[in-house]
Amino acid sequence: MSNKSKFPKIFLWAGSLAIILAIVAAVVIQRAHHSRADLPVYGTVPDFTYVNQDGQPFDQSDLQGKVTVLEFFFTSCQGPCPVMNMRMAELYKQYQSTDAVQFVSISVDPARDSLTALKAYSHRYGVTDHRWNFLRGPLQDVEDLSVKGFKLGGNFPAGHSTRFVLIDRDGRIRGYYRSLDQASLGVLQDHIRLLARARGQT
Amino acid sequence: MEKNTVRRFRRFAVTTVVATYLLIFVGGLVRVSGAGLGCPDWPRCFGRWIPPTSVSQLPATMDASLFNFTLAWIEYINRLVGVTIGILIFITTALAFLNFRREKRILYPSVAALLLVAYQGWQGSQVVSSGLEPFLITVHMVLAFLIVSLLIYVSQQAYYLESPETEARSQYPPEAKKLILGLWGVVIVQIILGTQVRSLIEVAADKFPLFSEGALLNAADPLSYLHGLLGVLVAGLTWYIGDRMLKRSQRPSPLVEYGAKIMMLLVAAQIAVGGILIGFHLPDLMQLYHLWIASLFTGVLLVLYSAVQRKTKVQV
Numbered sequence: 159m160s161n162k163s164k165f166p167k168i169f170l171w172a173g174s175l176a177i178i179l180a181i182v183a184a185v186v187i188q189r190a191h192h193s194r195a196d197l198p199v200y201g202t203v204p205d206f207t208y209v210n211q212d213g214q215p216f217d218q219s220d221l222q223g224k225v226t227v228l229e230f231f232f233t234s235c236q237g238p239c240p241v242m243n244m245r246m247a248e249l250y251k252q253y254q255s256t257d258a259v260q261f262v263s264i265s266v267d268p269a270r271d272s273l274t275a276l277k278a279y280s281h282r283y284g285v286t287d288h289r290w291n292f293l294r295g296p297l298q299d300v301e302d303l304s305v306k307g308f309k310l311g312g313n314f315p316a317g318h319s320t321r322f323v324l325i326d327r328d329g330r331i332r333g334y335y336r337s338l339d340q341a342s343l344g345v346l347q348d349h350i351r352l353l354a355r356a357r358g359q360t
Numbered sequence: 361m362e363k364n365t366v367r368r369f370r371r372f373a374v375t376t377v378v379a380t381y382l383l384i385f386v387g388g389l390v391r392v393s394g395a396g397l398g399c400p401d402w403p404r405c406f407g408r409w410i411p412p413t414s415v416s417q418l419p420a421t422m423d424a425s426l427f428n429f430t431l432a433w434i435e436y437i438n439r440l441v442g443v444t445i446g447i448l449i450f451i452t453t454a455l456a457f458l459n460f461r462r463e464k465r466i467l468y469p470s471v472a473a474l475l476l477v478a479y480q481g482w483q484g485s486q487v488v489s490s491g492l493e494p495f496l497i498t499v500h501m502v503l504a505f506l507i508v509s510l511l512i513y514v515s516q517q518a519y520y521l522e523s524p525e526t527e528a529r530s531q532y533p534p535e536a537k538k539l540i541l542g543l544w545g546v547v548i549v550q551i552i553l554g555t556q557v558r559s560l561i562e563v564a565a566d567k568f569p570l571f572s573e574g575a576l577l578n579a580a581d582p583l584s585y586l587h588g589l590l591g592v593l594v595a596g597l598t599w600y601i602g603d604r605m606l607k608r609s610q611r612p613s614p615l616v617e618y619g620a621k622i623m624m625l626l627v628a629a630q631i632a633v634g635g636i637l638i639g640f641h642l643p644d645l646m647q648l649y650h651l652w653i654a655s656l657f658t659g660v661l662l663v664l665y666s667a668v669q670r671k672t673k674v675q676v
Contacts, residue, residue, distance in 0.1 A: 180645065183389050186434060187644045190393035193430035256570055335425045340491040341400040342423050348394070351569050 195352060200331040204307040208264065208295035211276040216262075216291050218329055225259045225353045226325040227346070229337065230304055230318040232267035233279045238320045242337045246322070247283040249347070250290050258354045261290040266304070267315040268294050310334075322346060326353050363522065369455050370518035376448040377515055380508045381656065383438075383445045387504060388651045390438045392644040396492045398435030400426045402485040411436045442481065449477045449507075452514065465517045473510040476503060494562050498555045505551075505655055512659050516615070516666050527671045531610035537672065539601045540665045543594070547661065550594055551654055553587045560584075561642075574641035584638075591634050598627040605664070619664045626657045 207217040227249060231239045246261055253259040265271035271279075276292040283290075295303075297314065305312040308331065310319035324333040324346060333349050336342040390396055399405035400423070406412050407419040411432040415424050449470075456463075456470035480503045487496045520526055533539075557580045564571065564579030577584060602624040605616060612620075630653045636646045 179385060180649070183385075183648055184645050186389060187393045187648075189430050190395055190434060193428050194394065252566065252569060255568055258570065333425050336423050339423060341397050341488075342425055344397055344491045345426055347569065354570055 194348065197332045197349060197352070200309070200334070201307075203325055203329045203331060204303065206295065206299065206303050206307075208293040208300075209273065210291040210293055211273060211280050211285075213273055216293055220291075221262075221325055221329040223327050224257070225327060225350055226262055227259070227350065228262040228264070228308075228323045228325060229321070230264050230266050230300070230310065232265050232315045232318070233271050233275050234267065235315065237316070238338060242320055242322075243283050245337050245343060246290070247285075249350070250283070250285065252347075253289070253350075256354070257289065259289070259350055262293060263290070264293045264295070264300055264303070266297075266300055266318045268297050268300065324349055324353070327356075365459055366518060366522040369452075369459060370515060370522050372448075372455065373452055373511060373515040373518055376445070376452050377508060377511045377659075379441075379445050379448055380504075380511055381652075381659075383441050384504050384508065384655050385648070385652050386438050386441050387500070388648040390435055391497065392648045393431070393434055395431040395434035395438075396497075397426065397488065398428065398431030398433070399439070400488065402488050403439070405432055405436050405439075439484075442484070446477050446481060449473050449511070452511070456514070460518075460521075463517070463521065466514055466521070469510040469513050469517075473507050473514070476507050476510070480504065480507065494559050498559070501555070501651070505658060508655065508659060509662050512662050513666060516663060519615075520670060526613050526615070527667060529611045530613050530616065530671055532612065532616070532668050532671055533604055533608045536601075536605060536609075537665070537668045539597075539604070540661060540668060543597050543601055544658070544661050544665065546590070546594055546597065547654075547658060550587065550590050551658075553583065553590060554650075554654070557584045557587050572641065577638070577642060588634060588638065591631060595627045595631050599624055613667060615663055616667045619660050619667065623657065623660045623664065626653055626660065629653055630657065 203218050203221060205218050207215060210216045227246065229242055229246060231242060233239075243263065246263065249259075250261050265276065271294055273294060276294060280290065280292050285292075301312050301314055304310045304314075304318065308319075308323055310321060310323075311317045320337050322335045322337045322343075323331060324335065326332050332353065333346070335346040390398075399411065401407060406417075406422050406427065408417070411429075412418055412427065413429060415427055418424055418427060453470040453474040456467050460466040480500070483496070483500055483503060487493070487500050490496050560580040560583060561576045564576045568575070568579075571579075602620040605612065605620040609616065630650065633646050633650050633653060636643065637650060640646070
């Protein structure tokens with residue numbers, strides 16, 4: 159600090175430290191990116207054929223070519239469903255500029271959730287296009303899909319899972335996220351972006 | 361006051377400054393590598409004091425979707441370095457309290473740094489629990505700049521206590537103090553602009569999640585353009601002031617001489633980094649260095665200002 163001749167040495171040390179830090183940081187950043195890109199595959203979504211709120215058929219082939227966020231719910235649910243769908247609506251709005259990401263909500267109470275009820279429910283969450291489908295199918299089929307296909311809860315309607323499921327463009331399950339947890343949703347957004355960007359960018 | 365005691369304290373304080381700059385670097389690394397939520401809880405990581413190495417080690421209450429081995433360890437190392445710096449600042453303050461109770465210029469900023477670092481620890485937990493709210497991240501960064509500034513001030517004052525004759529014979533241009541203060545003001549505006557550019561990019565990324573980094577940078581116009589323009593102004597001012605300090609000072613102290621040179625080098629590096637950021641669509645490593653160089657630059661400015669201020673006092 160007080161000796162002039164020390165300056166070049168200190169400068170050399172500082173320069174070397176900056177270069178070493180740059181190398182370490184570059185390796186860390188690259189590893190972090192690779193680790194995020196490496197999403198597990200939990201299985202393939204089994205076959206199903208339901209009907210959406212517009213009365214159109216919707217089956218597993220509609221998952222092809224798009225990144226899908228899927229949930230189980232029912233319209234008269236006063237527990238977690240309103241919050242779940244509020245979060246889903248935020249994602250729906252966020253991805254309004256692209257068709258690459260879609261949202262699917264499957265009713266676990268088809269007896270009460272008529273297509274009219276589903277349509278009214280979709281309006282409540284601001285759905286104006288085909289990117290968010292509310293599906294209705296036979297109760298046993300839906301329960302099988304939830305329990306056997308997605309390894310989620312049964313005992314419908316109240317026992318349905320509050321998880322969001324992330325499905326890639328090939329119809330493979332790539333992640334489960336707690337819809338009521340902000341941190342988990344942050345990771346979900348990161349993973350949606352990753353899968354949607356995997357083939358070309360908007 | 362025994363000279364050895366002062367020297368030991370000064371060395372310890374300088375070590376703490378260097379370590380704090382390392383922490384700012386690691387903190388920036390956490391941000392650019394996207395590891396901010398690597399540990400979703402605080403202070404523990406997935407309910408453990410040492411992060412898990414596989415999903416099977418996660419407690420049943422933890423969300424497995426959040427677990428990423430690499431990101432968890434990046435964030436955990438950030439916390440370890442943070443705790444180490446907290447201990448170093450505690451020791452600095454304890455030493456200041458034991459040895460320099462009458463030296464308010466050392467004691468007060470030391471205590472302030474300790475209080476701020478304790479607050480910073482808690483604030484870091486808020487950053488995590490908010491799911492990385494951009495404003496809270498900016499506050500976290502500003503606090504880090506403040507803490508390191510206080511520590512630099514402590515180190516420099518200890519140095520003056522150790523070598524009271526410093527600046528006794530030096531002569532600086534009469535306008536030096538005002539110029540440095542003016543530059544500091546412009547740099548603060550520039551840093552605020554930088555945080556706003558960052559926020560705009562994040563808002564755009566939220567709105568258009570599939571946009572590339574290059575497209576996102578366009579979303580920050582015209583603020584990013586203004587930031588670049590002001591950057592050139594800061595560079596010009598820095599070189600003007602640095603050149604003036606070097607050429608028109610008489611017998612400048614080593615702190616001022618080397619401080620001016622380092623300041624000029626840092627601003628040149630920052631301009632180069634800024635150019636790479638714009639030209640190569642915001643590469644992560646350059647984002648990290650952009651922030652780090654800004655923190656180093658403000659530190660050097662503080663050293664220069666304190667040195668010229670000291671000269672004024674010596675003259676009085």
